[in-house]
Amino acid sequence: MKKISFVSLFLLLTLSFMWLKKKDNPLISEWTKKWPKPTYNFDQNPITEDGFQLGRMLFYDPILSRDSTISCASCHLQATGFAHVDHDLSHGIDGRIGIRSAMTLMNLAWSQSFMWDGGVINLDRQAIAPITAHDEMDEDLNNVMAKLNRSKRYQKAFHQVFSEEATVQNMLFALSQFELSLVSANSKYDQYKRGEKSAMFTQQEKNGLKLFTKHCSSCHTAPLFTNQKFKNNALTLDENLKDIGRMKITNLSKDSLLFKVPTLRNIKFTFPYMHDGRFATLREVMNHYSKGIHDSPTLSEELKKGIKLSEENKTDLIAFLHTLTDTEFLFNPRFLYPRENYFESSKE
Amino acid sequence: MPRFILFLVLYSFSAFSQKEAQLHFEFTFFDQALHKDVWYVTQYGDSVQIDKFQFFVSLPAANEKEITLEKVHLVDWLDSSTYHWNVPLNEKKELIFTLGLDSIYHVSSVMEGDLNPAKGMYWAWQSGYIQLKIEGRSPSCDTRKNKFQYHLGGYLDPFCVAQTLNFGQFEASDVKVTVDLFTFFRLLDIAKTPEIMVPGKNAVKQMKNAGEIMSIPSLEK
Numbered sequence: 398m399k400k401i402s403f404v405s406l407f408l409l410l411t412l413s414f415m416w417l418k419k420k421d422n423p424l425i426s427e428w429t430k431k432w433p434k435p436t437y438n439f440d441q442n443p444i445t446e447d448g449f450q451l452g453r454m455l456f457y458d459p460i461l462s463r464d465s466t467i468s469c470a471s472c473h474l475q476a477t478g479f480a481h482v483d484h485d486l487s488h489g490i491d492g493r494i495g496i497r498s499a500m501t502l503m504n505l506a507w508s509q510s511f512m513w514d515g516g517v518i519n520l521d522r523q524a525i526a527p528i529t530a531h532d533e534m535d536e537d538l539n540n541v542m543a544k545l546n547r548s549k550r551y552q553k554a555f556h557q558v559f560s561e562e563a564t565v566q567n568m569l570f571a572l573s574q575f576e577l578s579l580v581s582a583n584s585k586y587d588q589y590k591r592g593e594k595s596a597m598f599t600q601q602e603k604n605g606l607k608l609f610t611k612h613c614s615s616c617h618t619a620p621l622f623t624n625q626k627f628k629n630n631a632l633t634l635d636e637n638l639k640d641i642g643r644m645k646i647t648n649l650s651k652d653s654l655l656f657k658v659p660t661l662r663n664i665k666f667t668f669p670y671m672h673d674g675r676f677a678t679l680r681e682v683m684n685h686y687s688k689g690i691h692d693s694p695t696l697s698e699e700l701k702k703g704i705k706l707s708e709e710n711k712t713d714l715i716a717f718l719h720t721l722t723d724t725e726f727l728f729n730p731r732f733l734y735p736r737e738n739y740f741e742s743s744k745e
Numbered sequence: 746m747p748r749f750i751l752f753l754v755l756y757s758f759s760a761f762s763q764k765e766a767q768l769h770f771e772f773t774f775f776d777q778a779l780h781k782d783v784w785y786v787t788q789y790g791d792s793v794q795i796d797k798f799q800f801f802v803s804l805p806a807a808n809e810k811e812i813t814l815e816k817v818h819l820v821d822w823l824d825s826s827t828y829h830w831n832v833p834l835n836e837k838k839e840l841i842f843t844l845g846l847d848s849i850y851h852v853s854s855v856m857e858g859d860l861n862p863a864k865g866m867y868w869a870w871q872s873g874y875i876q877l878k879i880e881g882r883s884p885s886c887d888t889r890k891n892k893f894q895y896h897l898g899g900y901l902d903p904f905c906v907a908q909t910l911n912f913g914q915f916e917a918s919d920v921k922v923t924v925d926l927f928t929f930f931r932l933l934d935i936a937k938t939p940e941i942m943v944p945g946k947n948a949v950k951q952m953k954n955a956g957e958i959m960s961i962p963s964l965e966k
Contacts (some may be wrong), residue, residue: 438809516871518852525862529869538863554791566856566864646871648904648945 424506435506437577440566442570447558450527450735452575455568457734460544462490462534469520469527472499475732478580478663479503489533496638498674501660502669502725503581509625512654518645520576521569522735538565558743567680580664581726598720605717612704616658622721627655628697631690634672635641653695653706663727666720679718683711746795766840766920769792770820770828775927779822787930795926798822799866800877802830802844809840812850814858819866840915844956845876845907851900876907878954879929886939893935897952899944906948908956912964920961926959
């Protein structure tokens with residue numbers, strides 16, 4: 398008798414362990430387990446392979462824009478950290494130009510807010526903005542749903558993932574599943590931090606890390622390389638754009654000219670820099686922080702005196718920033734344009 | 746005996762469900778019914794026609810899990826099928842609900858039913874629903890096509906617009922709720938402020954005023 402209860406207890410434990418294991422978040426790996434807890438609520442929208450693939454299909458499909466010319470990927474290219482390479486301001490359909498540079502997409506499960514002004518709090522609600530914005534995809538959500546539900550491929554995919562036709566809710570859930578999966582945690586810096594033998598820092602990179610820790614990390618805090626706050630980082634106001642940043646959302650003058658502190662992961666490839674893409678190179682960014690400080694009432698405390706950097710310091714810092722490049726992420730075939738979908742369908 | 750227990754259980758359930766008020770919204774402009782393409786005169790002396798009038802009513806939810814689609818209702822003056830809403834009374838049998846939507850509704854992942862952003866009540870450039878929308882025309886407005894537009898919303902402190910409405914203890918289950926737009930325009934100089942389209946001081950002020958547009962005639966003594 399005792400043996401039986403022992404065995405059943407053991408079984409129960411194994412089963413519950415398996416159940417727990419099953420509920421494990423696929424984004425939490427050896428690489429990210431020491432990171433802060435993700436902010437995204439996975440209970441509502443757990444990531445599945447089919448859901449991820451549907452999200453990937455949507456992400457690369459211009460069907461989301463009014464004239465079916467641009468997709469999310471038009472401004473968010475994988476090889477450049479999902480930023481819009483070489484475009485200071487992003488453009489939408491009919492060549493319309495927006496007022497800000499496309500943000501990078503990575504480690505979004507840990508993000509507390511979205512957009513340069515933090516106007517969107519929940520990743521699930523983020524995609525509504527580019528889909529409906531006049532200067533971006535300029536499309537109506539009801540039209541998107543009509544188009545998706547007319548397509549045999551999407552009908553099949555939505556039923557497979559959500560057991561129902563495409564709705565605004567489940568389309569956004571699918572997009573989130575793809576975007577959440579864009580985790581970058583295997584740069585040379587990460588490997589160095591984990592003590593992997595293959596990743597040795599050069600003296601220059603070590604110097605850069607030291608300078609970074611001293612001057613930059615209070616805002617660009619590891620491991621996400623952002624403290625998720627909003628700051629006025631001493632830029633002059635662009636008289637054409639007149640972008641007041643965070644104040645547009647909060648209507649509070651203390652938030653005038655504040656923008657979200659962006660992550661620096663893969664920074665080598667996410668040029669041009671700043672919310673309006675005004676700096677083409679990292680060297681220009683260094684020059685800005687060392688001698689380009691523009692004072693204004695909301696200027697970030699940390700920048701009041703500027704950051705003293707010699708030319709050599711700048712070179713060291715840039716060398717360190719390059720260690721934040723995660724080639725595995727930038728070239729991961731799972732995040733690429735889903736060619737296979739379209740080849741399959743042309744055979745049909 | 747088991748039947749008796751079943752009866753008791755069913756009876757207690759029905760007793761629970763009786764603690765609910767069935768609201769029926771009616772639209773007026775002072776003492777007249779509100780119709781499309783009809784001119785009305787505000788207290789300021791402005792002539793107005795109403796083209797659109799929609800608002801959210803809701804019940805509080807402490808967290809995302811507590812959000813159910815029954816707790817939220819979008820009333821659209823142009824669609825009479827939206828004129829009814831069933832609200833559970835609280836333990837004290839009081840009728841309390843929110844005009845607008847509390848913060849949690851704006852940031853949660855629930856976007857079905859009346860919370861569907863495709864319903865024209867969602868601001869995309871920021872998280873957040875327009876909680877009350879009135880559009881119309883008036884010769885007093887020096888704007889394109891003499892239009893006035895009030896998209897009242899905002900869920901971040903200090904510019905939250907949602908208003909808690911407390912109608913006190915309640916007996917009747919069928920309740921007529923009069924929604925009077927004369928009251929909405931009472932303190933509003935539409936020539937000076939023909940548009941409120943973003944969260945802020947103006948939206949809060951106007952929504953506070955809008956908190957008084959609803960009354961329950963059967964409660965008035």
